[in-house]
Amino acid sequence: MALIVHKYGGTSMGSPERIRNVAKRVAKWARAGHQMVVVPSAMSGETNRLLGLASELAPSQAKSSYYRELDMLASTGEQASSALLAIALQSEGMDAISYAGWQVPVRTDSSYTKARIESIDDVRVRGDLDAGRVVIITGFQGIDPQGNVTTLGRGGSDTSAVAIAAALKANECLIYTDVDGVYTTDPRVVPAAKRLGTVSFEEMLEMASLGSKVLQIRSVEFAGKYKVPMRVLSSFTPWDIDLDEEAKSGTLITFEEDEKMEKAVVSGIAFNRGEAKISVLGVPDTPGIAAGILGPVADANIEVDVIIQNISKDGKTDFSFTVNQGDYQRALELLRDKVAPALGASEVVGNQNIAKVSIVGIGMRSHVGVASTMFRTLSQEGVNIQMISTSEIKTSVVIDEKYLELAVRSLHTAFGLDKSE
Amino acid sequence: MALIVHKYGGTSMGSPERIRNVAKRVAKWARAGHQMVVVPSAMSGETNRLLGLASELAPSQAKSSYYRELDMLASTGEQASSALLAIALQSEGMDAISYAGWQVPVRTDSSYTKARIESIDDVRVRGDLDAGRVVIITGFQGIDPQGNVTTLGRGGSDTSAVAIAAALKANECLIYTDVDGVYTTDPRVVPAAKRLGTVSFEEMLEMASLGSKVLQIRSVEFAGKYKVPMRVLSSFTPWDIDLDEEAKSGTLITFEEDEKMEKAVVSGIAFNRGEAKISVLGVPDTPGIAAGILGPVADANIEVDVIIQNISKDGKTDFSFTVNQGDYQRALELLRDKVAPALGASEVVGNQNIAKVSIVGIGMRSHVGVASTMFRTLSQEGVNIQMISTSEIKTSVVIDEKYLELAVRSLHTAFGLDKSE
Numbered sequence: 030m031a032l033i034v035h036k037y038g039g040t041s042m043g044s045p046e047r048i049r050n051v052a053k054r055v056a057k058w059a060r061a062g063h064q065m066v067v068v069p070s071a072m073s074g075e076t077n078r079l080l081g082l083a084s085e086l087a088p089s090q091a092k093s094s095y096y097r098e099l100d101m102l103a104s105t106g107e108q109a110s111s112a113l114l115a116i117a118l119q120s121e122g123m124d125a126i127s128y129a130g131w132q133v134p135v136r137t138d139s140s141y142t143k144a145r146i147e148s149i150d151d152v153r154v155r156g157d158l159d160a161g162r163v164v165i166i167t168g169f170q171g172i173d174p175q176g177n178v179t180t181l182g183r184g185g186s187d188t189s190a191v192a193i194a195a196a197l198k199a200n201e202c203l204i205y206t207d208v209d210g211v212y213t214t215d216p217r218v219v220p221a222a223k224r225l226g227t228v229s230f231e232e233m234l235e236m237a238s239l240g241s242k243v244l245q246i247r248s249v250e251f252a253g254k255y256k257v258p259m260r261v262l263s264s265f266t267p268w269d270i271d272l273d274e275e276a277k278s279g280t281l282i283t284f285e286e287d288e289k290m291e292k293a294v295v296s297g298i299a300f301n302r303g304e305a306k307i308s309v310l311g312v313p314d315t316p317g318i319a320a321g322i323l324g325p326v327a328d329a330n331i332e333v334d335v336i337i338q339n340i341s342k343d344g345k346t347d348f349s350f351t352v353n354q355g356d357y358q359r360a361l362e363l364l365r366d367k368v369a370p371a372l373g374a375s376e377v378v379g380n381q382n383i384a385k386v387s388i389v390g391i392g393m394r395s396h397v398g399v400a401s402t403m404f405r406t407l408s409q410e411g412v413n414i415q416m417i418s419t420s421e422i423k424t425s426v427v428i429d430e431k432y433l434e435l436a437v438r439s440l441h442t443a444f445g446l447d448k449s450e
Numbered sequence: 451m452a453l454i455v456h457k458y459g460g461t462s463m464g465s466p467e468r469i470r471n472v473a474k475r476v477a478k479w480a481r482a483g484h485q486m487v488v489v490p491s492a493m494s495g496e497t498n499r500l501l502g503l504a505s506e507l508a509p510s511q512a513k514s515s516y517y518r519e520l521d522m523l524a525s526t527g528e529q530a531s532s533a534l535l536a537i538a539l540q541s542e543g544m545d546a547i548s549y550a551g552w553q554v555p556v557r558t559d560s561s562y563t564k565a566r567i568e569s570i571d572d573v574r575v576r577g578d579l580d581a582g583r584v585v586i587i588t589g590f591q592g593i594d595p596q597g598n599v600t601t602l603g604r605g606g607s608d609t610s611a612v613a614i615a616a617a618l619k620a621n622e623c624l625i626y627t628d629v630d631g632v633y634t635t636d637p638r639v640v641p642a643a644k645r646l647g648t649v650s651f652e653e654m655l656e657m658a659s660l661g662s663k664v665l666q667i668r669s670v671e672f673a674g675k676y677k678v679p680m681r682v683l684s685s686f687t688p689w690d691i692d693l694d695e696e697a698k699s700g701t702l703i704t705f706e707e708d709e710k711m712e713k714a715v716v717s718g719i720a721f722n723r724g725e726a727k728i729s730v731l732g733v734p735d736t737p738g739i740a741a742g743i744l745g746p747v748a749d750a751n752i753e754v755d756v757i758i759q760n761i762s763k764d765g766k767t768d769f770s771f772t773v774n775q776g777d778y779q780r781a782l783e784l785l786r787d788k789v790a791p792a793l794g795a796s797e798v799v800g801n802q803n804i805a806k807v808s809i810v811g812i813g814m815r816s817h818v819g820v821a822s823t824m825f826r827t828l829s830q831e832g833v834n835i836q837m838i839s840t841s842e843i844k845t846s847v848v849i850d851e852k853y854l855e856l857a858v859r860s861l862h863t864a865f866g867l868d869k870s871e
Binding site: 045048049079082083085086087088090092094095097098099101102104105106108109111112113115116117119120124125126127129131132176177178 | 466469470500503504506507508509511513515516518519520522523525526527529530532533534536537538540541545546547548550552553597598599
């Protein structure tokens, strides 16, 4: 008997029929003797519907009191789907109970719309589990020290599930989703992409941060911090497939590099179309120039990803970095209107037609020449590299967006990731 | 400056446009210097949508664990509309905050789907009011001693509003609804029906219990118990009408019979099509016969309204009572299969084509002959009376449903309630 946490996304909870299938699947696990905790997302479309009503009423306001109300509003979606799942489980003959975040409680800080979980009380849930109940806990939400409802931000249900699994010391946290696991790259771009049976936590973290949409990055961070074994698997398999088969399906995110792990140097190719590049040209190359440019950007709450500073020439240098597309205009204006004049830079230019491609693999730690294989492959395909960023287990390049598919496909082949026919 | 509670029904909250109008109206009151608490219902259709999802998943189960989940589900409707109203008020430049029932908290017992309010903590709300905030409190819901979400049942938002007004010792509780006040009878049946400027609490209580749909009966009970001045008025007047005019519109439910009150002996004619009659015929007339029949009915949780026992003849008697249409079949079967055989009754007959018509007025206390005027009027119209029930301030008769409109119209005229042209 194990304590298992299941997380179901909005698509899996998208209709009464699908909720019934989730209930049947959970009941199967419970009947096999497992203690079950389930974390459902809101029914697909529901969070957008609610936030759409809010935006019909008022333009977004950068005020805490406004974000507080958005959280009150958005949190109702998960509460409703949790209650519906409890009803479906009861109808399957299971004893089931649902809890909103504040009832557990899932304690968070007060950063409305993007709160961070601080602690989870396991007393109430454990009591129910010991009494033989299936416990459903709303994902995506919690309660702050003042008793206000908070949400974790989009995709936060993954994080809720992992945090709950950590608090309960669950044996495994299963993330049921609309893909059947983690792939070497996006199969829509490279049909030869393979599903990974296992992937290390560090690789998953890089992939999530580099643009793979399978898991929300904070959930992976949580899993790493608390060593929660986490599995990504499909919610579209029939609910009545053999439990042992289901329990081994998908991709397991592991914390130990054991013998069975796949030995590829590079485990996957991640990419991200969602960034834009900004360059500040002709900046006098004095100490503190990076802080002079990036300080105001950070103060404006704009996240910066890849950063490069060119070598100095005639006492001047160029400074480039990438930001999310959503922050691009704001960052550009800030730099043009305030930062560049203050620093005496000659020009600020931007480019939204870029893409970031990354190779990821813990094997890179012990293998030399991985990055150069990447650069050579891209060069052979005529793809110009605009920026490079490296870490211990990944190398990222920024390229012209039009070469994205070509780059990903050729790297996938070059690192031996293509499915063997 | 006064402390005012506004309550808005589902129709008034039915769309972003309508929510914006509610916000403008509330803002007008707040800007006039009043401390404002607002209790909104769920957007119209929302509670039905949610409960519809539940019934798609599972047939209704008479289990506390099931009702608990229904409350978790249904309570989300009011939470969402409260947050939306807060956002709309903020967009009008007001400082506004919404609270779910558990946040206030509004404490109830644990009777899921029909909980009763036990107490309301006013500390948090009063702090916000003193800080100049408009406070929005979800109607219809509360929290039980174990921290579970409860709902008060359909129409419970009226009760929430009055209970909150009582807890805060509000100067007045304004119930904004889709009618512009309490009428002498339903204007759809009697076009000559007049709006009452004031009505006594006791009359309102009788009217509500006799079928008038304007106010939920428990809200009137609450208003009576805590002496909360309560006003029913239209939410469809333009939001920017003069505040003094708005404050005097609708119908005020009063607790004092002051000089200004209308002096009619009968204040209104209430009616109810929602009951059915059951008669147990030829019961041996022994002591305890009423308990023998009504005991099992009460045990089956079926509410009984008008009851009459015929005079005994040859040691046998007939016993009749009315129940809600929804309980009719169940009551009939219970009596036929269990009760009648046990008591040796000869027959059980039922009739769904009945209606109850009542005259209500505190003037009846001090005027004789009111009931006989009623009976004479009906007799002149050829309406046969099947059952009679009286109290200090009302007389009800059960008649054939087909005479309902005729009876109501003729009584309305007979008691001088018609609008003077």
